[in-house]
Amino acid sequence: MPKKQGVCVAVFAKHGARVSQTIWSDVADLLIANQFKVLVCDSVLPKSKKNDNLRCQKYTFASIEQIRSNADYAVITGGDGTFLGIARDLAESEIPLIGINQGRLGFLTDIRLDDIDPTLIETLRGDSVKESRQYLHGQILRNGEPMAEHIALNDIVISRGIVGGMVDLKVEVDGRLMYNLRADGLILSTPTGSTAYALSADGPILHPSLAGIVIVPVAPHALTNRPIALPASSNIEITVTGGKQTGVHFDMQINDRVRVGDQIRIQVAPKPIHLLHPPRYDYFAMLRQKLHWSASPTELASRTRGLRDSGHHA
Structure with a gap:
């Protein structure tokens, strides 16, 4: 993966996100601080402003067509449903996708909210698990x-x-x-x-x-x-x-x-989707966590009691 400055990363927000929502902007700030160029998908903007080519502080908002043409990577904040929709939007562009779990289970969005820094930057700079999957x-x-x-x-x-x-x-x-x-x-x-x-x-x-x-x-x-x-x-x-x-x-x-x-x-479909997982990604560990394999009924109850989203916890 490229380590040079000027690599362009597109940031996508969870469905229904607002400009005031902080997760996508925190991700964009982190990328900018690490010398990446950033495009934020204009889906976070009100419909009346999507075609205005707006620039808000450090963020350049871009349409999905502009992202297909200019982005080297796409970072998706949201749940698996958000990831699926954006993956279809970017189909055939061959842009590698990275998911940040803002949802529940997170089978596809596998960077936790409490682990974005430094995991996201490590993943973008080459310390990642690369994978291709079919549509x-x-x-x-x-x-x-x-x-x-x-x-x-x-x-x-x-x-x-x-x-x-x-x-x-x-x-x-x-x-x-x-x-x-x-x-x-x-x-x-x-x-x-x-x-x-x-x-x-x-x-x-x-x-x-x-x-x-x-x-x-x-x-x-x-x-x-x-x-x-x-x-x-x-x-x-x-x-x-x-x-x-x-x-x-x-x-x-x-x-x-x-x-x-x-x-x-x-x-x-003839072209696959390309995913980038964090450096410590392990498919079987993911299954154990998400599906609660190897857990007794007592352990399962104690691990999930009171948690809004057990997918955010190891």
Whole structure:
């Protein structure tokens, strides 16, 4: 990683952050004090001022397009939901992302608030764990014509509507029928998303270095429908054959409605996301902390009692 002066770092704030909020500005101050150029995403500004190219004291506010063109790194303050949204915004820019946990669990935002200085600077100056992770690309087609397409870092979920009943899906992989499914929904997850919704639906945890797609049925009508892991090269096509108000959700942040007869085509996106973890990052230690592995019920209760966010504590 570069150690020279003039490296540009973009700072992103938690959703709904205000200009008066101190966390992102504290991060920007720390970066400036260490000779980094800083761009603050203009999402922290009121909508009426986003196009004014404002400069506030030491901070230059920039649009996502300007950040894609000029930033060498992106520092994201917020929770995993904030991280997911910004990761999609920066997709294909290949800007390495660093997360500062301002949320709850923090599977992706792994620098604690009480450890920003010096951990963030150490990470940016090369004492870091580098990692690449895959996205999913999903396309919705109606009568053979593309209707929408989005990407997801965690998962793409097809689910039933609020009026009740199940969704009926025909699932094909590389042109071959895998099964016809009747269920509450279907999760298609990356290894990153295998610790999210897929895990709660009894899917397996995939180490992020694995290249693959996990398919996890949600409350299937046939109890023999089980999760399956597919190669990253798989082309998956899902046809909606029944159900009312069926939805397709990308990281549970972008939602589209589909009809009977619509198809959803899903494959791994060609470019990965690049993450920078702190120098002491350990994936299994993270799982032990976030999922409370190796803890007895008594230890678990004592560790979490009274804590607003146990993800901020070792």
